[in-house]
Amino acid sequence: MKFSINISTMFQELDFLDRFKAVRDAGFKAVEIQFPYATPVTEIANACESAGVDVVLFNAPPGNFDAGERGLAALPGREEEFQAAVRTACDYVRVLKPVGVNILAGIPDVDADEKACWATLINNLNYAAEELQAAGTRALVEPLNNLDVKGFFIPTSELVVKAITEAGHKNLALQYDFYHARMMETDPIAELERWYDHIAHMQFADNGGRHEPGTGDIDWQSVFTTIRKLGYSDWVGAEYIPSGATTDSLDWVPTFSDWAGIKA
Numbered sequence: 001m002k003f004s005i006n007i008s009t010m011f012q013e014l015d016f017l018d019r020f021k022a023v024r025d026a027g028f029k030a031v032e033i034q035f036p037y038a039t040p041v042t043e044i045a046n047a048c049e050s051a052g053v054d055v056v057l058f059n060a061p062p063g064n065f066d067a068g069e070r071g072l073a074a075l076p077g078r079e080e081e082f083q084a085a086v087r088t089a090c091d092y093v094r095v096l097k098p099v100g101v102n103i104l105a106g107i108p109d110v111d112a113d114e115k116a117c118w119a120t121l122i123n124n125l126n127y128a129a130e131e132l133q134a135a136g137t138r139a140l141v142e143p144l145n146n147l148d149v150k151g152f153f154i155p156t157s158e159l160v161v162k163a164i165t166e167a168g169h170k171n172l173a174l175q176y177d178f179y180h181a182r183m184m185e186t187d188p189i190a191e192l193e194r195w196y197d198h199i200a201h202m203q204f205a206d207n208g209g210r211h212e213p214g215t216g217d218i219d220w221q222s223v224f225t226t227i228r229k230l231g232y233s234d235w236v237g238a239e240y241i242p243s244g245a246t247t248d249s250l251d252w253v254p255t256f257s258d259w260a261g262i263k264a
Contacts, residue, residue, distance in 0.1 A: 001202075001224070001227050001228065001232050001233060001234065001235075001236045002029070002030065002233070002234065002235050002236065003028060003030075003235070003236055003237075003238060003253075003256075004028065004029075004030035004031060004032050004056050004057070004235045004236070004237045004238070005023045005026070005028050005030070005031055005032070005237070005238050006031070006032040006033070006034065006203070006237055006238060006239035006240075007019040007020070007023060007031050007032070007033060008032070008033055008034035008035070008239075009034070009239055009240060009241050009242075010238065010239075010240070010241075010242060010246045010249075011023065011246045012246070013245060013246060016039060017039070017043060017044075017047045019031070020047040020048055020050070020051035020053050021047075021050070021051040022246075023051065023053055024051045024052050024053050026246075026247065026250060026253075027253070028053070029052070029053055029054065030053055030054045030055070030056045030235060031048075031053055031054070031055055031056070032055070032056060032057040032058065032203075032237045032239065033055060033057075033058045034058065034059050035058065035059055035061065035062065035065065036055075036058050036092060036096075037061060037088060037092070041091065041092045041095045041096065042095070044092075044095075044096060045095050045096060048096070054097075054098075055096040055097075055098050056098050056099050056100070056201075056235045056237070057098050057099065057100050057101070057102065057140075057201060057235070057237060058089070058092065058096075058098060058101060058102070059089075059101065059102040059103075059104060060085050060086055060088075060089040060101055060102065060103050060104065060128070061085035061088055061089065062085075062104050062106070063075075063078070063081070063085075063106065068107070069106060069107065070104055070106055070107055070144065070149050070152060071103070071104025071105050071106035071107075072085060072104075072106050072124070073103050073104065073105045073106055073120070073121050073124040073125060073128070074105040074106050074108055074117045074118070074120055074121040074124070074153040074154070075106050075108055075112075075117070075120065076108075076112065076113070076116045076117060076119075076120045079120065079123070079124065082124050082127075082128075083124075083127060083131075086103075086127065086128045086131050086132070087131065089101050089132070090131055090132060090134075090135040093132065093135040093136060093137045094135055094136065097136060097137070098137055099137060099138065099200075099201065099234070099235065100137055100138040100139070100140040100173070100175070100200060100201050101128075101132055101137055101138070101139060101140065102140045102141070102142050102175050102201075103124075103125065103128045103139055103140065103141050104142065104144070105121055105141070105152065105153040105154045105163075106152070106153060107149065107150070107151040107152055107153065108151070108153055110151070117153060118163075121153065121154070121163055122163060122166055122167045125139065125141065125163060125164065125167040125169065125172055126167050126168075126169050129167070129169035129170075129171040129172045130169065130171070132171065133171040138171055138172075138173055138200055139169075139171050139172050139173070140172075140173055140174070140175035140200060140201055141154070141160045141163065141164055141172060141173070141174060141175060142160070142174075142175035142176075142177060142180070142203075143155050143156050143157055143159060143160045143177075143180055143184075144180055145179075145180040145181075145183035145184050146184075147183050147184075148183065148210075155180075155184060156184055156186075157174060157176060157181065157191055157194075157195045157198075158195075160174050160198075161174060161195055161198050164198065173198060173199065173200030173201070174195055174198040174199045174200065175199075175200070175201045175202075175203070176191075176192060176195065176199045176201070176202050176203070177202070177203040177204065177205075177239070178192075178202070178203070178204040178205070178218060178223060179203070179204060179205040179206070179207060179210055179239075179240070182207040182216075182217075182218055183207055188218060188223065189219075189222055189223060189226050192223075192226060192227070192230075193226065193230070196230055196232075199232075200234065201234065201235060201237070202227070202232070202234075202235070202236045202237065203236070203237040203238075203239040204218075204220075204223070204236060204237070204238060204239065204240070205238075205239055205240030205241070206218050206220075206240065209241070209243070210240055210241050211240055211241055211242065211243040211249070212238075212240050212242055212243060212249040212250070212251070212252060213240075213252040214251065214252060215243055220252060220256075221255075224256050
């Protein structure tokens with residue numbers, strides 16, 4: 001496994017373009033960005049090259065985030081907007097070359113027809129998978145817990161796997177976040193083992209505030225031991241909100257640095 005740092009949640013003490021160097025100075029070689037679209041892609045690429053880091057993941061545009069939207073894929077009637085969002089993501093993919101783009105299902109209206117939402121999701125996932133494959137990356141689908149994101153259409157790994165299996169496109173995979181799994185009151189390690197064959201990217205934060213490892217009740221020694229035992233060699237993203245300064249939140253790193261090639 002290899003650790004990446006999500007610079008949308010971490011290093012917020014710094015201006016956005018300064019976070020890339022901060023990540024490298026902390027010993028990491030890759031970043032994730034939730035939504036990079038407020039910054040021209042060439043500026044992001046230049047910051048990566050200067051710092052010596054890669055972008056490994058970002059999300060497709062989610063709709064009106066400030067108004068509470070968390071994705072478009074399961075929203076009937078928004079298909080054209082969804083397709084435009086995927087095309088925008090592809091523009092960034094062609095320059096930044098991430099390993100995946102996260103497609104968020106969204107929060108349907110309370111009176112929306114569930115079957116229509118599901119059919120829309122399946123069609124949109126296939127569209128995104130095809131377009132992102134042509135752009136050179138994988139379409140990932142992440143369940144968001146419905147305590148933090150009330151009404152999110154696919155809040156569990158089981159539902160995501162059902163959706164990507166029904167869609168059937170070979171370029172679809174599960175993005176597994178230990179925080180969201182724990183918030184849904186599941187055993188995150190058991191869930192990891194259950195759905196491992198469908199997983200192409202992982203993320204983590206502790207529960208009870210979504211802070212760094214050691215601030216909640218997840219057993220991180222067991223988590224990372226299991227990841228290594230399973231033979232996972234791809235990226236595991238730190239997507240937590242530091243309880244203090246970001247550099248002070250990295251106490252977990254020395255324990256696991258040798259496992260993930262982090263520079264001491």
